[in-house]
Amino acid sequence: MKTLALAAALAVMLPLSGHAQTAAPIFQGSPVTAETLVDRAEMVRLADTLDAAVDAKDWALARSLFTDQIDVDFTSLVGGEPATIPADGLIAGWSGNLTAEKESFHLRGNHRITFTGADSAVMLSHGYAWNRMERGARPENGGNPLWEVWGTYEHGFERVDGDWKINAMTFTATAERGSEFVRNTPGS
Incomplete structure (x- = not known):
C-alpha cells in the first residue's frame, strides 16, 4: 500500500508510455x-x-476530472507494477503528499491526441514538474529544497454521459534532479 500511495503521490509529477514510443500513429x-x-x-x-x-x-x-477507476503507471518513478485504482485513492495519495508545506508546479505541452474510438482517445504530452519543501534545505535532509522531473505523459480519455473524463495516466520520467528527501517525503 505504501508503494501505491507513493506512486499516486508521484503521479502528480509527469510523461510517454513505452508502447507509444514504437506506435507511430499514436x-x-x-x-x-x-x-x-x-x-x-x-x-x-x-x-x-x-x-x-x-x-x-x-x-x-482534480477528482472531478477522472472516471471512478483509473489505470495508472508511474513505475518509471517508483517501480512496482501498473495498476487500476479508484480515482479517490489516487487523489488521497496526492493530497497526502502535496500538503500546504510542499509546493508543486506542473507544466505540459506538445499535446498529440489519437482517437481510438468514437468515445475514447489517448493524449501524449511532454511535462515538467517540481516540488519544493523548505524542510529539504536543512543539512540533515540533504540541503536542497527542490526536486524536479521531466518526462512524457500518456492520458487516456473516455466520454462519460457526454463529457470527457481521464481514465488512465502513465508518466515516463526521462530526467530528474534535486532532493530525494523532497521527492520521497510527504509534506506535513
Missing part, C-alpha cells in the same frame, strides 16, 4: 479535423486543469 496523433477540434480542445483543457488543480491543492476539482 505518437503522431490523429489529424485535426473540424469534427474533432472541440473534443481535442476539451482534452487539453482537462489535462491542463488537472495540473492547475494539483498545484492549487483543489482536490475536489
Whole structure:
C-alpha cells in the first residue's frame, strides 16, 4: 500500500508510455479535423486543469476530472507494477503528499491526441514538474529544497454521459534532479 500511495503521490509529477514510443500513429496523433477540434480542445483543457488543480491543492476539482477507476503507471518513478485504482485513492495519495508545506508546479505541452474510438482517445504530452519543501534545505535532509522531473505523459480519455473524463495516466520520467528527501517525503 505504501508503494501505491507513493506512486499516486508521484503521479502528480509527469510523461510517454513505452508502447507509444514504437506506435507511430499514436505518437503522431490523429489529424485535426473540424469534427474533432472541440473534443481535442476539451482534452487539453482537462489535462491542463488537472495540473492547475494539483498545484492549487483543489482536490475536489482534480477528482472531478477522472472516471471512478483509473489505470495508472508511474513505475518509471517508483517501480512496482501498473495498476487500476479508484480515482479517490489516487487523489488521497496526492493530497497526502502535496500538503500546504510542499509546493508543486506542473507544466505540459506538445499535446498529440489519437482517437481510438468514437468515445475514447489517448493524449501524449511532454511535462515538467517540481516540488519544493523548505524542510529539504536543512543539512540533515540533504540541503536542497527542490526536486524536479521531466518526462512524457500518456492520458487516456473516455466520454462519460457526454463529457470527457481521464481514465488512465502513465508518466515516463526521462530526467530528474534535486532532493530525494523532497521527492520521497510527504509534506506535513
